[in-house]
Amino acid sequence: MTKLKLTTLAVIGVGLIGGSFSRALKAADVVQLVIGYDFNPQNLAEAVHLGVVDRAAASYAEAVSNADVVFLAVPVRSMTSVVETCVPYLPAGCIVTDGGSVKSELVSSCEQLMPDGCFFVGGHPIAGTENSGASASFAELFQGRRCILTPTKHTNQKALELVHSLWEVAGSKVECMDPLTHDRVFAAVSHLPHLVAYALVHAVAGSAEDEENILAFSAGGFRDFTRIASSDPSMWRDIALMNRLPLMSLLDRYQHEFNTLKEKVAAGDGAWLEDYFTTSKRLRDEII
């Protein structure tokens, strides 16, 4: 690439992520035309009305049939079936990339679905807000945030370089990681903590005999600690299902840690507890 300029970008799923990607590339003037498609017609109309995309397609086929690049920002569980639907209409040379937060199965499926002369590059922008929909999108969402690309031995290098450049233009710090490593790392630093927080909220909310006081005194650590338990339920259902294998390994490990800790509290083993907490503090201070 001498100078980055796309003729047509198709954005499938014009929500927070898809809309912000479009806005960022339009703001940087690296794309002539952005065509959007969304299974929710109201959201799609809103996207056009707000200038998030230049125009709306009436179908997946229309959205992708002239695209240099297709960006998929639909729920992660729908990604593969959306790619299947689009495949017959992809023009030669088209690069398909996505923003899904679980990668192994998805990347493998999408690579297999690509027709000859079309190229898939998996991606995962580490960005978001508590809002959703085209109206929540903004060009700066990815500024300074990491975006992970997950190339494999099948990935076309020029396609990878192009997608890499687009995310840099959008403001991201781009890193590459193989899909399985990605899924293991996010199982550890994100998926496990989310499940732990969900269970914690249930446990605390269930101790309702002191509900009024819990309400009053949850303002401190509990609020910060459980913020992630307010995340989108259907997205987290999908993540738990799609990243099940790496996640189960961490759930096992965590269960073992928790059960041991509980036994030691029950036994009143102060020396063990102090040692365990000291190690936690050291590990956490090292990790962060």
Place this chain on the structure above:
Amino acid sequence: MTKLKLTTLAVIGVGLIGGSFSRALKAADVVQLVIGYDFNPQNLAEAVHLGVVDRAAASYAEAVSNADVVFLAVPVRSMTSVVETCVPYLPAGCIVTDGGSVKSELVSSCEQLMPDGCFFVGGHPIAGTENSGASASFAELFQGRRCILTPTKHTNQKALELVHSLWEVAGSKVECMDPLTHDRVFAAVSHLPHLVAYALVHAVAGSAEDEENILAFSAGGFRDFTRIASSDPSMWRDIALMNRLPLMSLLDRYQHEFNTLKEKVAAGDGAWLEDYFTTSKRLRDEII
């Protein structure tokens, strides 16, 4: 009380909490003399040098023997034995109060230890920083923060009112709660979350095959979620031991929630998971 003015306040344990209480009352000019005592002579010398207290006592006996009010800010496990040591030297009419973060056993023991004509009032200021020692103390630590007092049927009303006034002068929003309710509420909103975070750090740090990437990507939710796992290990050992009964009840409840959640992930039960996460979000948004 017409006008709040103490002749002598004794502060036992001149660290962050004890030192800040002294500074706050001195700043508000409601005490003529603050005498400090600390089992660490260097910290005590530092407290005098910095003006955190007016002068240092050479012993518990000397510290308390002329005090209107004794404020105990030693580690919660040492509180009862410190009170035992002080009891023979408490002057008639002396009010003893504390800042320990677990209350039931402590309040009960201290009430029994009080000589006739001396009065115990349990307290727990909800405030702190990551620093410790006299040099970390500051007069504004309690400004706008809650302080819970834990009176019982044995509590002297005038003593309770005085301690209440002192914490208000220090800037706290004071609330009363019976000791067992206090311990149950804090087991739920603070102690359980801390133990969960300690176990989580061990589980994640133990998945070391991807250590480098975990290091790089822990910057998001994981960092916020595990901040409390960097808390003082010996304090949390004491809390786990001293609040064992209410805490075990919550550890049981949480273990049940977590184990069920893990089973449903293993079974790939998407409908159950979405429902569970939806309830978490609703409960959390209600609580906060």
